[in-house]
Amino acid sequence: MIEILSPSRVDRARRTGALVGDILQTLRRRTEVGTNLLTLDRWTKELIEEAGATSCYVDYAPSFGRGPFGHHLCTGVNDAVLHGRPRDQVLADGDLLSLDLAVTLDGVAADAAISFVVGEARPAESVALVEVTERALAAGIAAAQPGARTGDISAAIGAVLTGAGYRVNTEFGGHGIGSTMHQDPHVANTGRPGRGYPLRPGLLLALEPWVMADTDQLVTDADGWTLRSATGCRTAHSEHTVAITEDGPEVLTLPRAA
Incomplete structure (x- = not known):
């Protein structure tokens, strides 16, 4: 299913997106050496409920997972990059942490992810991974113009990632979003310009x-959810929800306050 939202629903998406950005910023601010992943999940639950929103993850049970997910936040540490199921794990100095959050508010969902290094250590490889995903995300957003196609976004993202020497996995990537978290069209993290679904306002x-x-190969944990690098190498993940408008792309999941 592909949804084209009315202007009033895009307004609601702006509120949802701001909430997602605010929660991720709050979690990043609270995270320190010694923070438990289950504590992060509990904080997320509290923040979602305080806002009158609903988690997209608790009852999420797609074909590729061993559902339902049962938590409010995806937490990936070091070699865990996607669908990280929170567990009883304490963060150490220098850990590379990815947080992925999706919520629904007033019938519209928004989804975003951030990656950052915990504590005072700054391993060069980890910093480079975070930086390249953020640059690739910025390039993808810039390519999300009305009249362009999803392949233009994929090509822009892929050019940054491969240009920095990384291999790109195409099993999981971007996606449409609206009344539900995961919709068509799929937006791969590499591709050919001029191909794919045309981008329309809404x-x-x-x-x-x-x-x-x-590596570009993944392995799945025994929990049936957490995806890790096949070699045990470090990973990073950056994500924003973007609205296509007549005036260009609008990022909806920026935090309202630093």
């Missing part, structure tokens, strides 16, 4: 470049 896309330091 279309919402969750764009999410992610990379692994030395």
Whole structure:
């Protein structure tokens, strides 16, 4: 299903997106050496409920997972890059943490992810991984112009990732979003310009470049959810929900306050 949202529903999406951005910013601010992943999940639950919103993850049970997910936040540490199921794990100095959050408010969903290094250590490889996913995300957003196609976004993202020397996995990527979290069209993290679904005002896309330091292969944890790099290398993931408008792309999941 592909949804084209009315202007009033895009307004509602703006509120949802701001909430997602605010929650991720709050979690990043609270995260420190010694924070438990289950504590992050509990904080997320509290923040979602305080806002009168609903988690997209708790009852999420797609074909590729061992559902339902049962938590409010995806937490990926070091080699875990996607669908990280929170567990009893304490963060250490220098850990590379990815947080992925999707909520529904007033009938419209928004989805975003951030990656950052915990504590005072700044491993060069981790910093480079985060930086390249953020640059790729910015390039994808810039390409999300009305009249362009999803392939233009994919090509822009892929050019940044491969240009930095990373291999790109195409099993998981960006996606349409609206009344539900995951919709068509799929937006791969590499592709050919001029191909794919045409971008129209009212279309919402969750764009999410992610990379692994030395592989493009994934393995799945025994929990049936957490996806890790096949080599154990570090990983990073950045994501925003973007609305296609007559005036160009609008990022909906920026936090309202730093």
